[in-house]
Every structure is written in structure tokens, then in C-alpha cells.
Amino acid sequence: MSIIKTNDVKKWFGDFQALKGISMEVQEGEVLVICGPSGSGKSTFIRCINRLEQHQEGEIIVDGIELTNDLKNIEAIRSEVGMVFQSFNLFPHLTVLQNVTLAPIWVRKKSRSESEEKAMELLTRVGIPEQASKFPGQLSGGQQQRVAIARALAMEPKIMLFDEPTSALDPEMIKEVLDAMKELALSGMTMIVVTHEMGFAKEVADRVMLFDEGLMVEENTPTEFFDNPQNDRTKLFLSQIL
Amino acid sequence: MNLEFKKSIAWMRENLFSSIPSSILTVATSFFVLGFFRGLFGFAMASDKDWLSVLNNMQLYMVQAYPEEDFIRVWISVGLALVFAGMSIGLWKSTEESSLSEVFSKFLRVSLAFLFFTVVAPTFSSVTDNDGIIQTEESFPMETRLQLLIPSAILVVVFFVLKNLKLNYKFNKSDLLCFYLAIPIVLMWIIKLPTIQLDSSNQRIFPDPLMPIADTTKTPWTIIFGLFLAFYFIGSRFKDSKNIKRTMSISWVLLPLFIFSWIFKKPEIDLPTILGQDIPIFIGIFLIGALTITFINNPVVEKYFSIYLGVLIAITGIALFISIPILLKSALLLLVLFTIVIPAVSSSTKGKRNLIIVWGVSLFTLSVLIRGGSSDTQIIVQQQSIFGGFSLTWLLAIFGTYVSFPLGVLLALGRNSKLPIVRLVCTGIIELTRSVPYITWLFFASVTMAVFLPEGVNFELVVRVLMVTAFFSGAYFAENIRGGLQSIPKGQYEAADAIGMSPFQKTSLIVMPQALRAIIPTLVSSAITAFKDSSLVTIIGLIDFLTIGKVIIGTQSIPVNFVGHDRENLLFIAFFYWIFTFTLSRRSMKVEKRLGLGER
Ligand SMILES: Nc1ncnc2c1ncn2[C@@H]1O[C@H](COP(=O)(O)OP(=O)(O)OP(=O)(O)O)[C@@H](O)[C@H]1O
Ligand SMILES: [Mg+2]
Numbered sequence: 001m002s003i004i005k006t007n008d009v010k011k012w013f014g015d016f017q018a019l020k021g022i023s024m025e026v027q028e029g030e031v032l033v034i035c036g037p038s039g040s041g042k043s044t045f046i047r048c049i050n051r052l053e054q055h056q057e058g059e060i061i062v063d064g065i066e067l068t069n070d071l072k073n074i075e076a077i078r079s080e081v082g083m084v085f086q087s088f089n090l091f092p093h094l095t096v097l098q099n100v101t102l103a104p105i106w107v108r109k110k111s112r113s114e115s116e117e118k119a120m121e122l123l124t125r126v127g128i129p130e131q132a133s134k135f136p137g138q139l140s141g142g143q144q145q146r147v148a149i150a151r152a153l154a155m156e157p158k159i160m161l162f163d164e165p166t167s168a169l170d171p172e173m174i175k176e177v178l179d180a181m182k183e184l185a186l187s188g189m190t191m192i193v194v195t196h197e198m199g200f201a202k203e204v205a206d207r208v209m210l211f212d213e214g215l216m217v218e219e220n221t222p223t224e225f226f227d228n229p230q231n232d233r234t235k236l237f238l239s240q241i242l
Numbered sequence: 243m244n245l246e247f248k249k250s251i252a253w254m255r256e257n258l259f260s261s262i263p264s265s266i267l268t269v270a271t272s273f274f275v276l277g278f279f280r281g282l283f284g285f286a287m288a289s290d291k292d293w294l295s296v297l298n299n300m301q302l303y304m305v306q307a308y309p310e311e312d313f314i315r316v317w318i319s320v321g322l323a324l325v326f327a328g329m330s331i332g333l334w335k336s337t338e339e340s341s342l343s344e345v346f347s348k349f350l351r352v353s354l355a356f357l358f359f360t361v362v363a364p365t366f367s368s369v370t371d372n373d374g375i376i377q378t379e380e381s382f383p384m385e386t387r388l389q390l391l392i393p394s395a396i397l398v399v400v401f402f403v404l405k406n407l408k409l410n411y412k413f414n415k416s417d418l419l420c421f422y423l424a425i426p427i428v429l430m431w432i433i434k435l436p437t438i439q440l441d442s443s444n445q446r447i448f449p450d451p452l453m454p455i456a457d458t459t460k461t462p463w464t465i466i467f468g469l470f471l472a473f474y475f476i477g478s479r480f481k482d483s484k485n486i487k488r489t490m491s492i493s494w495v496l497l498p499l500f501i502f503s504w505i506f507k508k509p510e511i512d513l514p515t516i517l518g519q520d521i522p523i524f525i526g527i528f529l530i531g532a533l534t535i536t537f538i539n540n541p542v543v544e545k546y547f548s549i550y551l552g553v554l555i556a557i558t559g560i561a562l563f564i565s566i567p568i569l570l571k572s573a574l575l576l577l578v579l580f581t582i583v584i585p586a587v588s589s590s591t592k593g594k595r596n597l598i599i600v601w602g603v604s605l606f607t608l609s610v611l612i613r614g615g616s617s618d619t620q621i622i623v624q625q626q627s628i629f630g631g632f633s634l635t636w637l638l639a640i641f642g643t644y645v646s647f648p649l650g651v652l653l654a655l656g657r658n659s660k661l662p663i664v665r666l667v668c669t670g671i672i673e674l675t676r677s678v679p680y681i682t683w684l685f686f687a688s689v690t691m692a693v694f695l696p697e698g699v700n701f702e703l704v705v706r707v708l709m710v711t712a713f714f715s716g717a718y719f720a721e722n723i724r725g726g727l728q729s730i731p732k733g734q735y736e737a738a739d740a741i742g743m744s745p746f747q748k749t750s751l752i753v754m755p756q757a758l759r760a761i762i763p764t765l766v767s768s769a770i771t772a773f774k775d776s777s778l779v780t781i782i783g784l785i786d787f788l789t790i791g792k793v794i795i796g797t798q799s800i801p802v803n804f805v806g807h808d809r810e811n812l813l814f815i816a817f818f819y820w821i822f823t824f825t826l827s828r829r830s831m832k833v834e835k836r837l838g839l840g841e842r
Contacts, residue, residue, distance in 0.1 A: 109590065
């Protein structure tokens, strides 16, 4: 059973069509990497999966629930899907621990002590338990992004979406974030990762997709994708990026 | 000493005289600042100034026509406020310390400044008399100067010696604050002040005889200060308890409401109304809220919840405009606000129980306040309101801010709302209120408002003024807050959405806290403006703090002639306003610093 299924998803911003019919499936436990040139619609697509953007045509089914305008469905899906942003988007007025416990306490309605225990576990997992009482502004970029991962995991999601999680980071911090993501992938989490980190794709991904101008132009296993690309646009993209 | 001196020279060179323009600026600024203070000092100390016109009228300044036999109520109000202050200073006790020599160096600086201005104060001052002719008179003669010079020189020497003893005993800053406050209390029992005495033909006896301060002044102050200290110690015992701190913060919000509606006002309490009306309303509304909380997770209730809320809002909307007891109206309003919040907070049995307690306590507090506020007062004064002088200024400032701030938050959110009708109404209210001068609104309150009220509904003038003030400063707050809302990056909304927060949670936990934090300086300046603008009410016949000094004392000739001494009073008034606004802005700077920790 596929955990995410999209069928001919189309999305317009005004007159501009950002997604021109995307159909794909993701299996449970699969790690999918999406790459493609700037403006090709990668962010738009994964943001449609948790309804940060609204698609106009086609259907998106997440964990058996179809995304419609029904608020109940949207809330249900959002609590199943965690998201990590390029610009971290931590809450600057809350401490790291509060950032991570916010959703469990207010959305999942768990007790404070239970949530804090769980949060410390997650912070340990991403390697920064000692930063719990600091504010986001006092952390490095890599540390902030790992807090963001912990925050998303605190909802105990079935799926994690990553939108270029390392592209706002200095090179020396990229590795610590990728390590946390690798660990997560190995633990069996279903992940969709938009990234230009081809090393990560080769090592961790089960499948790689290339988006171009609102279309999915190639979909393949990492080995095939990098060593034996089918599409001319993939060849061009790889030649530019590698 | 020498090192210190060198350090300060180096500091001056670096900061004040680093280049030619900066040196010019430094010299010019010092010239103006010193000139200003020199003139002010000369004015304050001049021999022709009758400061008794201020001292002798303190009672008028504070409570104006409030009857003397009920003064105990005023003292209780002041006492409660200071007890709360003591408790809070203890609870939030400073962790900083100052050494004795730091304290003495502070005193040294003050006495040095005093000495300096005594020396440089102008001997002559020019006065415009009643015919508009400028006259020069010797207002600060040598003997006055000497009288001040000797004690201030002695103080300078004493503090200089004390400072250089390098006493390094450390004292907690909060303890020191209590110590400073004790000084005027002790002085009250020691010093004698000039007092106005009249002879048989009502002529003032000069020179004014020195008398100890009246027992009716110093005894209450001493008792209150004792309580202040006691609660300071109690507070510092509990400084680690988060619950007590939280309770204290809420009590601060309620305290002025309680003081104004129960203590100061001395409401006429009618037992049958309480038993036959207030208690049934309380029980009924409480049960509705409590039942909603209990059964909120029941699927049927969940399904029809939004319909229920809609009906409730509609009923409340209608209730506001028909003539039913004001308690019922306010209780319904509170019920609506609470019902909106319920789905966002309740969950576990324990959470629900706590929420029911909070609901009960808030409703009870509201009922008590409304009963006190809406009952007639037993205090009889010969004018529009029992509030006059500082009590009126304070009432307007506090209530203006209390009501207008939440109103501003709601208006700002409403103006950003997705629902066109809400947006339209909120924008309309904001634009309408802001486009008309405050004074016009005051006239509206005093003259025209009655036309717009339903038949049979009538509020006292003060209440009407409070209503327009709430809207007027509410509109300004709303625009400030909207500015703050716009400064929140889109990513914050998305992050909150992505973790599944409801719109209400998103606003109250993520967006509002950040927006308000970003605009603390603007909010404080709005609050200060509201405080000062309250003096405009004099235009519609209310007698505020400023009016007492300028109009009442300035024209007072019986039994003592103070005509022509309004300048002393204006200076005093300015100083009094300054103390409050300065404290407020200093406090807010501290808060800003503490909250700023999250930002970078
Ligand atoms: N809110 C919006 N309004 C209008 N156009 C938008 C909006 N968001 C995205 N677009 C447009 O949609 C297209 C796809 O954008 P998207 O952000 O999905 O690209 P991307 O593949 O993530 O690119 P990048 O690698 O630069 O992040 C772009 O051309 C962009 O200009
Ligand atoms: Mg993108």
C-alpha cells in the first residue's frame, strides 16, 4: 500500500502554471529524493502534500485520506506529516525545548512532563540535548535545523518532508544535518527530500526524481539515475550540478 | 582614585571629544543642558516661590472632593497597591547586588549636582507681571544661597569620604530599594515643615510656623510601609513558586478594578438583587460553560459545536442591545470568549478540571466587579464624579489601557481577518475613531452619546468618557499591533501550520507574542500618551490632576491666597507626571531586554 499517492496534480499561481500534472506514489518506509533546476516546482509540490499550498486539479491521498478543503482532513494529514524548511522557521520567542514540545502539548494534548521527556529524547537523537534551554537565535544554523527536525518528529509523524534542508547552511554544518537525516532514514521513516546534495541521494535514497518546468521528467533508482540517465534534461541537469 | 580619574578622561576623549564636530556638539549640548537645569534650579529655589501652595493642597491633588470621613477607603486603596508592590518586588527579587561604596558614589553624584547648581543658580530672574511688563528681581539672594551651600558642601564631603572608605559590603538591589523607601518614612517623623496658619481675621501668619507632619498623614504611611516590608519578605520567601507569581500577575490586573469598583466607590449593596439576580445568573452561566467543557470531546457535541457557538454569539449580540441586567450581558460575553477557547485547550480529565476552575474563578471575579461597578455609590460629592484629581487621572489611564489594549488586539486581528464583513467593520471602527480628534470624542461622550444609547440606558459621564477613550486608544493600539503582525515572517505561519496548530493556537502562541514583543516601545509610548491625554477631560468639566493645579489652586484665594502661584504647581505637576512615565518607560526597557533574549 502506498502511503502517498498523487494523481495528475496541477497548480496555478494566477496565470502561471507551476505544476503541470504530477502523478506519483511513495511506499511506506521509502526515501524519495526530488531534484531539479530552480523554479521547477519542487517546493510547490511537496508543500501541496501538507496543504501549505492548495492544488487546483488532481488528487492527493495521504495515508488513505484525500486532501480536500475539509479542515478536519487537513488537520489530520498535518499531524501525520512533518516538515522541515530551508529557512528553519523555528519560533524565536520560545526556547529549543518549548519549540519541540509545542505541538505535543497543544496539538496532541499530551502532558507537559511526558512531552518534555520525549523532546529530550529527540534532541539527543539529533545530537543537541545540551542546547535545550537556549533560544534559537543563540544556535548555529546546523543546530537550528536539527532542532527543526526534532520539532517535526515530536508530532510522531509517519512521513517527513524536507525542502532543501541544507541549502541555507555553511558547508561545515551540512554534514551534521545530513547525518541526522540519514539516521532517520535508516530508522524506517518515509521521507521526501528536495535537495541538491547528490551524495545524500546516492547513499540514502530509494528513488530519485527530476522535476523540470512543473513536470516530473525522470524517476529512477539512484544508481540508474546517476549512471544511466534516460532523459536529456536529466543529463543536462547532472552535468551542471556534478 | 588616580586610575579612575585617568579612565574617565580617556572615556571622555574617546566618546565626547573624538573629533572637532563632536567636541563642538558636546560643548553646545552641555551648555544648553546645564543652562536649562540652572534656570530650573533657580526657579525652584527662589525665595518668592510659595511651595506651600503645592504641599498644602496634596489632598486636593490626590482625591479632590472625596469626603474626609471616607478617607480610610483611599488609604486602603493605596495600602493594597503597595502591599501588592511589596509582594511583587519580593517575588521577582533582583539577583543583582551593589556594594556600599557604589551606593555612596550615587549619593555623592546627587549632592555634587546639588552643590553645583546652588553655586551657579542665577541670582536675578525676570518675571512678567500682570500688566505684561517684564521685571527683574533678585530671586535667589546670597543668604539663601549660603543656606543651601553649606549643607550641600557638607554632604559632598561626607559622601566623598564614605565612598573612598571602599566599603565592599554587598547589598541586594531589592533590599536597597526598600531601604531607600524607608528614608522618607523615617524623615516624616523627624522633620518639621512650614504650615499655613491664619489669624483671627483670616490673614496668613508670616513666616509660616514650622510644625511636625500631621499624624493623619504619617501614621497611615508608616502602617502601609510596614505592610509593604512584611509582604516584601513574604514574597521573597516564595520567589521560586511559579504559581504564586502567576497568581500575582493576574491579581495586578484585577487590583485596580477592585479598588475602583468596591473600595473607592463604596457601592450601595442591595442583598435581594444579589440573591435574586446575581447568584442565579452566575450559576446558570457557569453551568453552561462547565457542561461545554465537560462534553466537548463527545462526538455529537463536536459535530454541532460550531453551530452552538454561532447561536451563542448571536444571542450575546442581541443581548447587548436589549435591557437586561448588565451582569448577564457581561457574563454572556465572557462565556462566548471562553467557548471559543475551549476546543483549543481542554483534553485530559485533569486539563478539563483545571479549565472549569479557571472558568468559575473568572466568572466569579467578573460578577463581583460588575456588581460593585454597576451599583450606585454611597459617596456624595457636589459634582459630576467622585473621582477627581489624581484618582481621576489614574482611573482614566488604567481603564483606558485595560480596555483599549485587548480591544486593539481584537481590532488588529479583525482587520487582518479573512472574513470580509469582519474586516470591513474593524477597518471602519479604526478609521472612524482615528479620523476625529480626541476632544471631539470627549464632547461626543458628554453631549451626544445619550442619543445613541438605547432608551432607559444611561451611564455616568466618567463611564462615557472611558468608553470613548477605550475606542480611541484602542484604534491606535490596533494599528500598532497590525504593524507588529506584518513584521512576522510568512515562515512562522507555515511552521505553525505544518505542526498542525489551529488558527487560534497559531495566533495566540506564535504570532501575537512575537508581534507584541516587536512593538513594545510603540505600545509603551501609546500608553504614555493615553496617560497624559487624560488631562483633556477638563474640557468637559471633569477635574483631573492638571486642572487642580492650574485652575483650582491657581485661582484659590480663600482661606489662603495662592493666586499667582500656579507656576510652582505646574512644575510640580510636570514632575509628578514625569515620575510615572519615566518609571513606566524604564520598566518597559527592562522587559524588552529580558524578552529580547529570544531575538538576535
Ligand atoms: N506564491 C507564489 N506566487 C506566485 N508564483 C509562485 C509562488 N510560489 C512559487 N511560484 C512560482 O512557481 C514556480 C515554482 O516554484 P517553486 O518554489 O516550487 O520552485 P523550486 O523548484 O522549489 O525552486 P528552488 O530550487 O529555487 O527552490 C516558480 O516559477 C515560482 O516563481
Ligand atoms: Mg524551493
